[in-house]
Amino acid sequence: xxxxxxxxxRYPNDVxxxxxxGLTVAPGEFLVIVGGSGCGKSTLLRLIAGLDRPTTGxxxxxxxxxxxxxxxxxxVFQEPRLMPWLSIDRNTAFGIRHLPLAEQRVRVSExxxxxxxxxxxxxxxxxxxxxxxxxVALARALVARPKVLLLDEPFSxxxxxxxxxxxEHLLELWAFDRPTMVLVTHDIEEALFLADRIxxxxxxxxxxxxxxxxxxxxxxxxxxPDFHAWKYRVLVELDQAVRRPTGEEAFPAAAI
Amino acid sequence: MxxxxxxxxxVGSASSRVPARRPAGFRFGTSALIGLILPxxxxxxxxxxxxxxxxxxxxxxxxxxxIATLFELLRTGDLIGHVLATLQRVALGFxxxxxxxTTLGAVxxxxxxxxxxxxxxxxxxxxxxxxxxxxxxxxxxxxxxTSKVILIAVGVFFPIYLALSGAILSVxxxxxxxxxxxxxxHREMITRILxxxxxxxxVVALRAGLGLGWMFVVAAEFMGAEQGxxxxxxxxxxxxxxxxxxxxxxxxxxLGKLTDWLLATGTARFLRWEDGFKPVE
Numbered sequence: 001x002x003x004x005x006x007x008x009x010r011y012p013n014d015v016x017x018x019x020x021x022g023l024t025v026a027p028g029e030f031l032v033i034v035g036g037s038g039c040g041k042s043t044l045l046r047l048i049a050g051l052d053r054p055t056t057g058x059x060x061x062x063x064x065x066x067x068x069x070x071x072x073x074x075x076v077f078q079e080p081r082l083m084p085w086l087s088i089d090r091n092t093a094f095g096i097r098h099l100p101l102a103e104q105r106v107r108v109s110e111x112x113x114x115x116x117x118x119x120x121x122x123x124x125x126x127x128x129x130x131x132x133x134x135x136v137a138l139a140r141a142l143v144a145r146p147k148v149l150l151l152d153e154p155f156s157x158x159x160x161x162x163x164x165x166x167x168e169h170l171l172e173l174w175a176f177d178r179p180t181m182v183l184v185t186h187d188i189e190e191a192l193f194l195a196d197r198i199x200x201x202x203x204x205x206x207x208x209x210x211x212x213x214x215x216x217x218x219x220x221x222x223x224x225p226d227f228h229a230w231k232y233r234v235l236v237e238l239d240q241a242v243r244r245p246t247g248e249e250a251f252p253a254a255a256i
Numbered sequence: 257m258x259x260x261x262x263x264x265x266x267v268g269s270a271s272s273r274v275p276a277r278r279p280a281g282f283r284f285g286t287s288a289l290i291g292l293i294l295p296x297x298x299x300x301x302x303x304x305x306x307x308x309x310x311x312x313x314x315x316x317x318x319x320x321x322x323i324a325t326l327f328e329l330l331r332t333g334d335l336i337g338h339v340l341a342t343l344q345r346v347a348l349g350f351x352x353x354x355x356x357x358t359t360l361g362a363v364x365x366x367x368x369x370x371x372x373x374x375x376x377x378x379x380x381x382x383x384x385x386x387x388x389x390x391x392x393x394x395x396x397x398x399x400x401x402t403s404k405v406i407l408i409a410v411g412v413f414f415p416i417y418l419a420l421s422g423a424i425l426s427v428x429x430x431x432x433x434x435x436x437x438x439x440x441x442h443r444e445m446i447t448r449i450l451x452x453x454x455x456x457x458x459v460v461a462l463r464a465g466l467g468l469g470w471m472f473v474v475a476a477e478f479m480g481a482e483q484g485x486x487x488x489x490x491x492x493x494x495x496x497x498x499x500x501x502x503x504x505x506x507x508x509x510x511l512g513k514l515t516d517w518l519l520a521t522g523t524a525r526f527l528r529w530e531d532g533f534k535p536v537e
Contacts, residue, residue, distance in 0.1 A: 068439075079430065081433070085455065097444075124529050124531075
């Protein structure tokens with residue numbers, strides 16, 4: 001279980017990115033965090049990944065505090081971030097360098113087959129489309145078999161068709177060995193299509209304002225009337241999140 | 257190395273999928289020929305100028321005389337000895353310069369403390385003209401090979417140190433973060449991310465370093481060598497034979513170009529991943 005308790009993050013420039021943030025994510029749960037830009041959702045993911053440290057509060061995975069990157073926690077960024085000098089198979093093996101070569105080879109070909117890029121193993125990153133490159137980034141994260149996979153707006157740079165395609169694909173990958181997923185997005189439809197639970201955040205400082213559990217059966221139909229009703233509900237929450245009157249600490253003088 | 261063979265195979269098939277605009281052999285041949293137009297044209301022009309008595313060619317001997325001098329030196333076996341002596345000095349100096357420049361460049365690019373500690377001193381030393389070192393190096397390391405090799409290594413060191421330490425600072429932070437997520441050690445961060453990412457810059461620095469090595473070898477051989485192309489140069493000057501000077505200079509140009517070509521071709525296979533600008537045809 002991922003346990004985030006009373007976390008706040010103040011950057012050196014005095015911006016308070018998160019305040020009083022608490023959240024628990026159950027093993028195997030697909031949690032989606034939605035919020036406008038600057039609401040601290042990327043900051044939160046970086047803290048969970050151990051890339052940054054919270055100013056106050058604790059983050060723990062199965063009881064062990066996260067203070068630096070851990071092998072059980074994988075991350076997919078907004079950009080694929082592939083090493084341009086490595087072929088696709090070697091990019092995929094990037095995070096399992098400590099395993100024996102034979103094991104690496106098996107896992108890499110499995111992972112590439114699962115993201116539908118088995119035939120691209122020897123290609124260079126520059127030869128891939130944006131969607132293919134992001135699939136490799138997914139394979140690279142999953143090949144290490146993390147307990148928790150963090151995804152920071154992973155599909156926001158892709159066109160709508162590719163995005164839908166990859167969202168469905170992500171659910172298949174999730175179903176395969178059920179890691180805990182924490183995905184950050186500003187796309188409501190994406191959130192509804194993927195999430196077991198949706199957390200709505202508001203900015204200045206970043207905090208949770210609403211939690212929704214979409215009671216839509218999977219696989220979800222984006223065109224269905226229930227889906228649209230839910231979309232409206234999330235939209236209302238987001239809208240209120242922006243307009244709700246702010247507390248005193250919301251706008252520290254130095255942050256403006 | 258896993259996947260290296262697969263990579264090569266796939267890259268081969270990838271390039272064969274793309275319709276070739278022209279056969280590769282033809283392209284290589286023409287580009288090499290185009291590069292010869294300028295030097296051959298100049299040589300031919302000068303040869304004609306002397307043949308037509310526009311110039312007497314005494315101070316600037318015509319190419320035919322330079323070639324004749326080179327053949328004469330080749331026949332007596334002198335040229336081979338000079339070339340080998342110089343090549344050995346450049347090779348050794350280059351090797352030491354590259355090792356030192358790469359190590360210190362990587363360290364000072366990676367650790368802020370190392371950079372604060374060594375960079376100011378190296379930047380100051382960098383501005384000392386090579387010739388200024390000659391008397392000190394002779395005092396310290398003697399008149400023979402050691403001082404020469406060290407002088408060349410100094411020349412090779414700086415462009416490599418400078419380029420590498422600078423290039424590391426401009427490596428994409430986002431790629432470094434991937435290494436952090438995968439819990440790379442400092443050594444892995446340097447060898448698996450920073451050095452490969454700086455490879456294109458590094459290769460250019462190696463070529464610049466090699467060029468400086470060829471320049472410094474002349475300075476080195478001015479300080480009392482008994483063999484070497486720099487010695488040949490001085491010998492030609494002291495015996496008043498411009499053709500010998502020019503023969504030595506020609507040998508420097510040919511060897512410099514040849515070693516640079518070897519370096520460029522030898523490293524090209526490590527840079528196939530590059531996605532940069534391709535000059536317009």
